[in-house]
Amino acid sequence: MNTTESLELSFMEQIARASAGNLSSIEEISQAQIIANQKLNNANFPSKRDEAWKYFDFRDILDLDFIQASNNMPPLSQSRISELIDKYVFKESSENLIVTYNGVFSPELSNFKSSIDGLTITNFNSSEELAKNPKAHLLVKKYFARNIKNENNFFNLVNTSLISNGFLLALDDNYQATQPIQVLHLSDKNEFSQIRSLIFAGKNSKLDLLVTYVGVKDAKYLKNSVVEAYLDAGAQVKLQKIQNESKQATVLYNFYAQLERDSKLEFDSYSFGAKSSRKDLTVDIIGSNAHADINGLYVVNGARKSHQKIRINHLAPHSTSNQMFKGLLDDSARAEFNGLIEVAKGAIKTDSTQLNKNLLLSNGAHIDSRPQLNILNDDVKCSHGSTVGSLDEEQLFYLESRGLSSQGARAILTYSFCQELIKRISIESARNYASNLAFANISKQEEGNLVFSTLAENSKFKRYRVENVD
Amino acid sequence: MTETIINIKNLHAHIDEDGRPREILKGLNLEIKAGEVHAIMGPNGSGKSTLSKVLAGHPDYEVTEGSVEFHGKNLLELEPDARANSGLFLAFQYPVEIPGVNNLSFLRMSYNSKQKFLGKEEMDPLDFDDFIEEKINILKMNTSFLDRNLNEGFSGGEKKKNEILQMLVLNPSLAILDETDSGLDIDALRIVADGINTYKSSKNAVLLITHYQRLLDYVQPDFVHVLAGGVIQKTGDKNLALELEKSGYAVSK
Numbered sequence: 001m002n003t004t005e006s007l008e009l010s011f012m013e014q015i016a017r018a019s020a021g022n023l024s025s026i027e028e029i030s031q032a033q034i035i036a037n038q039k040l041n042n043a044n045f046p047s048k049r050d051e052a053w054k055y056f057d058f059r060d061i062l063d064l065d066f067i068q069a070s071n072n073m074p075p076l077s078q079s080r081i082s083e084l085i086d087k088y089v090f091k092e093s094s095e096n097l098i099v100t101y102n103g104v105f106s107p108e109l110s111n112f113k114s115s116i117d118g119l120t121i122t123n124f125n126s127s128e129e130l131a132k133n134p135k136a137h138l139l140v141k142k143y144f145a146r147n148i149k150n151e152n153n154f155f156n157l158v159n160t161s162l163i164s165n166g167f168l169l170a171l172d173d174n175y176q177a178t179q180p181i182q183v184l185h186l187s188d189k190n191e192f193s194q195i196r197s198l199i200f201a202g203k204n205s206k207l208d209l210l211v212t213y214v215g216v217k218d219a220k221y222l223k224n225s226v227v228e229a230y231l232d233a234g235a236q237v238k239l240q241k242i243q244n245e246s247k248q249a250t251v252l253y254n255f256y257a258q259l260e261r262d263s264k265l266e267f268d269s270y271s272f273g274a275k276s277s278r279k280d281l282t283v284d285i286i287g288s289n290a291h292a293d294i295n296g297l298y299v300v301n302g303a304r305k306s307h308q309k310i311r312i313n314h315l316a317p318h319s320t321s322n323q324m325f326k327g328l329l330d331d332s333a334r335a336e337f338n339g340l341i342e343v344a345k346g347a348i349k350t351d352s353t354q355l356n357k358n359l360l361l362s363n364g365a366h367i368d369s370r371p372q373l374n375i376l377n378d379d380v381k382c383s384h385g386s387t388v389g390s391l392d393e394e395q396l397f398y399l400e401s402r403g404l405s406s407q408g409a410r411a412i413l414t415y416s417f418c419q420e421l422i423k424r425i426s427i428e429s430a431r432n433y434a435s436n437l438a439f440a441n442i443s444k445q446e447e448g449n450l451v452f453s454t455l456a457e458n459s460k461f462k463r464y465r466v467e468n469v470d
Numbered sequence: 471m472t473e474t475i476i477n478i479k480n481l482h483a484h485i486d487e488d489g490r491p492r493e494i495l496k497g498l499n500l501e502i503k504a505g506e507v508h509a510i511m512g513p514n515g516s517g518k519s520t521l522s523k524v525l526a527g528h529p530d531y532e533v534t535e536g537s538v539e540f541h542g543k544n545l546l547e548l549e550p551d552a553r554a555n556s557g558l559f560l561a562f563q564y565p566v567e568i569p570g571v572n573n574l575s576f577l578r579m580s581y582n583s584k585q586k587f588l589g590k591e592e593m594d595p596l597d598f599d600d601f602i603e604e605k606i607n608i609l610k611m612n613t614s615f616l617d618r619n620l621n622e623g624f625s626g627g628e629k630k631k632n633e634i635l636q637m638l639v640l641n642p643s644l645a646i647l648d649e650t651d652s653g654l655d656i657d658a659l660r661i662v663a664d665g666i667n668t669y670k671s672s673k674n675a676v677l678l679i680t681h682y683q684r685l686l687d688y689v690q691p692d693f694v695h696v697l698a699g700g701v702i703q704k705t706g707d708k709n710l711a712l713e714l715e716k717s718g719y720a721v722s723k
Contacts (some may be wrong), residue, residue, distance in 0.1 A: 153657070210644055251712050299608060304530060344683065392566075393529065394566050395566050395568060395616040397526075397527075397528055397550060398565070398566040398568070399531065399568070400527075400549070400551045400554070401526045401527070401550050401551075401554050401559075401560055401562075402551075402576075402583075402640070403551050403554040403555045403580050403583035403584045403587065403640065404580060404583050405551050405578060405583070406549070406552055408553065408579070408583070409551075410474040412568065412571055412579075413568070415566050415570065415571065416569055416570040416571045417570075418570070419569070419570025419571070420569060420570055422570075423570065451579060454575050454578065454579050455571060467682075
């Protein structure tokens with residue numbers, strides 16, 4: 001047996017051991033866990049031979065120590081808490097904050113009003129909490145790991161098997177959240193953690209959710225996150241995810257969304273951190289006239305890697321989806337875009353677009369881009385494509401002819417490339433945060449920093465000018 | 471004695487076309503002094519835009535012979551940003567769109583690049599706001615223009631006005647305007663001409679590259695040159711432009 005095989009075996013064994021004593025006290029969750037365990041018993045550790053994992057480097061998982069996250073919150077000093085909150089919480093969402101610490105949902109670190117009519121935030125794996133909230137219990141029963149029988153993603157199964165807790169965020173019918181809610185996932189320990197969240201948006205409800213993943217510098221963890229989002233008829237959910245994990249960490253994100261008729265999902269993903277990150281996004285559009293906007297920006301440098309695997313299933317007629325993924329790669333970074341749009345039989349009048357644009361700032365950077373369509377139906381409109389390029393020479397010359405140095409001009413154009421997606425972020429301090437992270441990944445020059453700060457400070461300045469007009 | 475701003479001698483330049491060099495400028499001579507307005511006219515493909523790009527330092531063009539002195543210094547050894555910061559400005563025929571980059575921030579960065587180059591103090595956002603408002607009024611532009619992204623989604627006329635705004639901000643000693651008048655309606659043309667006339671002084675110079683005489687009704691040239699076949703074929707005063715308008719470029723032969 002070679003080293004890789006023995007590491008894989010050891011990984012599998014440790015999962016089996018950890019899962020053995022981990023059955024939930026909530027019946028519906030434990031049922032899903034039993035199915036997940038059975039599937040894992042019959043499964044092999046994923047390999048590059050699987051089409052879905054073709055470009056993934058498993059050493060980034062196997063080389064990390066595997067320790068199941070402890071369910072007990074380590075004691076945190078008050079000053080440490082406020083320090084972390086000050087640093088990573090956006091002022092616009094400080095009153096609507098959900099925090100997980102090393103994978104564990106922490107109501108103590110969170111800051112939200114639990115008594116708002118129409119909005120439920122609770123630990124879905126606590127019989128105590130669910131006993132207090134029958135509505136929440138019903139949702140967990142109906143939706144938790146709803147697709148487990150068809151789930152074949154190895155790490156999604158591992159997550160289901162090993163979770164200890166997580167939060168349910170549920171909106172009643174017609175509840176329209178007026179403030180953005182922030183979810184802060186904070187990690188600082190070298191361990192294997194499972195994060196799980198379940199989002200339910202009732203009929204005609206509205207939610208603006210900002211999910212930030214933050215890891216302290218140099219922490220070597222393996223994070224395995226699963227988010228399930230169910231949008232009932234007419235619901236509108238905006239979910240924006242900003243990933244700033246430790247650059248030593250490996251992170252796996254599974255995101256699943258199901259869209260009922262007339263619902264609208266906007267999912268924007270911004271990836272900056274992690275040694276290796278992988279997103280598996282699946283959107284099932286099961287109701288007519290539903291719309292999904294799925295976008296992503298990945299900025300990687302050094303020898304880091306970023307993988308995005310997207311699957312949009314149009315299962316109902318008259319539904320639309322748009323995808324725009326942009327990659328900015330420097331040094332010897334590698335990235336993968338693997339996007340599939342599938343239009344099922346009967347899903348007539350589907351309108352779907354998919355575009356992947358990549359900007360390579362160095363000859364050593366590498367991108368594998370595979371936009372794919374699978375249309376089983378006539379009477380649809382679908383387009384897809386991908387581009388790989390370097391900075392535009394005419395744009396560079398234009399900026400230099402205005403006195404900007406070559407470095408400064410390059411900084412402006414990379415900023416410009418990212419802004420198309422960053423500008424979508426709904427709150428200003430999160431936009432600035434994302435801009436900062438994008439820039440920290442690519443700027444090696446003082447000149448670049450100067451350009452960036454000038455461009456970033458403009459939003460503040462604009463307000464000043466408007467005020468003074470009156 | 472009036473200062474010579476730029477002195478171009480026997481300028482030869484080529485562009486790479488499918489791996490083969492094609493010579494476009496074939497020994498061009500031109501001297502421009504402070505306070506002068508020069509117009510260059512000429513048929514399509516004669517090298518007018520090439521001249522402007524070579525002077526601004528476009529990387530696609532290679533100078534093979536000749537010299538260009540700008541304020542007595544060798545212009546050709548400077549990078550494009552150093553040329554700009556030394557006082558050379560090119561208003562592009564086709565201004566480039568830079569999405570996501572705020573126009574006002576860009577203008578201030580550009581202005582401050584020059585200040586820094588000249589060892590002068592950089593301007594802070596508040597002072598720059600007053601400074602830019604004065605310039606933008608000359609061009610009868612709305613201040614909302616500043617909040618938009620650099621040329622992104624601008625109409626042809628707006629792009630050209632934005633070039634002139636940049637010129638007013640940077641206040642160069644030599645402004646080369648490459649077909650700034652093309653694509654402008656008569657009102658926009660007047661506004662652009664007002665901008666040029668506000669800018670021009672006894673200390674700087676303007677080089678207008680144009681196909682049409684109409685801009686010259688508003689901005690009076692001291693010299694009109696006909697550029698054809700990569701060299702200046704003929705030089706005259708503003709009447710030459712009128713003559714060309716009437717009879718075409720045959721007069722220069």
